[in-house]
Amino acid sequence: MNPSERDAGSHPTMRQVAALAGVSLKTASRALNGETYVAPATAERVRQAAAQLGFRRNVLARELRSGARSRSVGLIIGDVANPFYSQIARGAERQLRDHGLQLITASSDDDPEREHDLVAELLERRVSGLLVVTSATDHGYLDVERRRGTPVVFLDRPAEDIVADAVVIDNATGVGLAVEYLLGRRHRRIAIVGDLARLSTQRERLAAFGAAMTAAGVGTWQRFVRADVHDVAAAERAVRELMSAPTRPSAVFTTNNRITTGALRALRDHAQPPALIGFDDFDLADLLGVSVVAHSPELMGQLGAARVIARLQGDESPPIRELLPVTLIVRESSERSSRTRAARRRT
Amino acid sequence: MNPSERDAGSHPTMRQVAALAGVSLKTASRALNGETYVAPATAERVRQAAAQLGFRRNVLARELRSGARSRSVGLIIGDVANPFYSQIARGAERQLRDHGLQLITASSDDDPEREHDLVAELLERRVSGLLVVTSATDHGYLDVERRRGTPVVFLDRPAEDIVADAVVIDNATGVGLAVEYLLGRRHRRIAIVGDLARLSTQRERLAAFGAAMTAAGVGTWQRFVRADVHDVAAAERAVRELMSAPTRPSAVFTTNNRITTGALRALRDHAQPPALIGFDDFDLADLLGVSVVAHSPELMGQLGAARVIARLQGDESPPIRELLPVTLIVRESSERSSRTRAARRRT
DNA sequence: CTGAAAGCGCTAACAG
């Protein structure tokens, strides 16, 4: 077989480049790294040799020897294909890239065990830092790493068992805005459809919902709570059920983008759809006229990455929790009447 | 400072684990790797020592020594936040994970130069393989790597200058289905709004469009071509322009998900919207009633990853090009009449 | 300005 045709696994080494350029290994290293104290002519010769051989520095060897962490940061999210998460990834990637760091993204499917495995893998790869949207409750092993000097920043869902940096959304305010808006439009039978209750964000949103309802003197809100609705299909089912019960809600609040999608499907052909507000803005929500509690997942990723970078640069201040702002975007879906057919009849 | 409090950068090594367990380095290595010929008791002692120290194997060192490539595969896409790409990532990640490989995703913004830099970085990290949705035209440097034994698989857009594995969508059929459908509904003034003409997929789609129109005897189609429309805002503008021209198209074909989104915005409040078919299915297209040429980006990622894995396992067969099927999903948007107000008046 | 020697943390190849 022609050697130029197939040359399996044979990356040329720096030593080979040095030999071809007629210099020592160390000189080649210096030239290739743009260090000072290399004669311009020598440097040029080395560069030519490297180009000729198609040399590519072995970063693994470099990082091993220099003792440095890998110039990469791990990001653990639920599912890259979910826009909420992929926007986080985008924000983090942008920020990291500006600092010469590579992002390694992994999907946990919101499974604590898988999350644990992924963290272990990333740590074995000696990532410089970790960004994690956790779905686990035990983060002791992460704390060990954090104390060893690996910055760990929690996104969206703070660790509840350890003190660590976190960038989270202002859930209470977001839910408050939505509920108050609906209450202001005289809705009383407001349903809330939530994702896995073990996720802290979901518990926070539900708590804020309950608080607002109770404060408004609506004692019956618990009847209209649906939790642990984890995918679009389940959300669709949950909303259909709510709407086919004897007493129907006049408004529905969905606690994340997937659930909102499910609700939209359930209400698609409904003769008298309830008012709807969803947590998380999404693509085309404007065209569909869906009111939402909006925030910026991309900013979350960006700020999280910035936090990792700050820690890497020696910021030793106590862990902080950054709170991302939310806004209520009112579109058509929240304008539907609080008076259902049945209610009107009674009036 | 309390050493258990802060212990910067100090990951325990296997040597330390061995010392604590009272065995040699090699024995520790064997135990930790689950190799045979280690006394169960010894193995257990090593494991305990490792756990006690919070030991994490340094994968970089392992991979360096064993000469193996890094157990990771690089994926270069345009933008993680674009669902088309993030679904590819999802499919690839799933497939790779089943084979113990980690996915490293990087966004190129469809910029050839950035793509080149990203490839270089990944190669320096000695990824086992590369999946790339290229926006470059020169892939010579990639071919060098391919011959060195790094599997390179092109997704969506095949390399035109080198022979390499590729997984692509059946663009010609997809466009054909859409155009024939519109022609069948008596549309003649069909506009096509395309993305960057330097992307091969876009050229293919435009070519297929032209071929179908010409075959149908519609000679005026070139008037309704808009190309190099790269983002949602530009697409919205392009469609608005088309619709405010003296002679308006009665139907619009958009060549990818972003452009479709822009078109929807442009047509949002249009009194007499043209028929619309978009390439790429998207979330909620059903609720919006948008007809599309559908395919599976996730499958593309999965098949691409499978190809890399096959190559890694020694498959030496000639490079192949896999063609992904497409289907036309007819929803409301393509049912709009080919007779615009003006046309009707003339009749 | 350049080079020789040592070694990052681990595993391969041999001994025992």
Place this chain on the structure above:
DNA sequence: CTGTTAGCGCTTTCAG
């Protein structure tokens, strides 16, 4: 079953 020796490709240290 266990240990010793060498060395992956590179950078650090220290001499020229």
